[in-house]
Amino acid sequence: EEPLYVNAKQYHRILKRRAVRARLEEQNRLAKQRKPYLHESRHRHAMRRPRGPGGRFLTAAEIAELESKKHESEDVHQENGHDHATAA
Template sequence: MTDTTSQPHHLLHPHEVYTNPAAAYQATSAQPIVHSPTHQQLGYRPMEQHGGPAPPQPPQPPSDQAQVEEPLYVNAKQYHRILKRRAARAKLEELNKLSKARKPYLHESRHKHAMRRPRGPGGRFLS
């Protein structure tokens, strides 16, 4: 059985066929696949703490060393609100009513105050 179309979709990522021919052969064999695509390769984007989704980044090829990405856990209300906001953005983008350029911050005075505050290692405010 060498036809990869009969294999379940979770066994072989579509981009791996072109970038890694060995993955196509590995998916057709009886052995399990060891490599699983990262969240960025699947199209998931990490959420920023204040401001919605991060800007899209091109998928990066997997490196030799295993990089462990910690997921961002949110509660149910936050999760549903994130999904609702994504749907609203998609709808506005369809209608071309979404401005492509977003402000880096909303209030100048708050930004200036935040820039003056002392920060610790990792960028968090000390006070």
Template sequence: PSQTRTSNMSTGSEQLDALPHLNAKQRSRIQKRRLARQKLQEVLALKKSRVLPPQPNNHPSGCMRPPRGPDGRFLTPEQIATKELEK
């Protein structure tokens, strides 16, 4: 019986009319909520379809600047000098 009731109803107002246990306040709030949900889904669908430009990398790169050795440690000034002489 419950399947036939839900399958026969296609619009929101028909669904609300079929529910006898709703008072007027409940019915109006459900209608408002459904409209708000529909508008929100339309806005979200527009946002998902929009192509965004690439974001700039604003992360501080202070620790990436100093040269590092093969083990990942920062090089000492002496090691940096010897590395520059090798080049």
């Protein structure tokens, strides 16, 4: 697995929480498993959002850049006679 990067200011607390969780696991006193997400509507919205190669959400500028590249490539295909509608 590739390393997981975390906020430097949160790292100490993350380590403390891992230690507490390990101690509870030894005593078999772990709480029940959490649901993967709390709000269905927020989950659906996040699933629709475009993501970059690392899985992060794209910014508005990055989305606009992708759209412009997509439109440019479509224009080039139409100019060269590679229109999908005429192929059928």
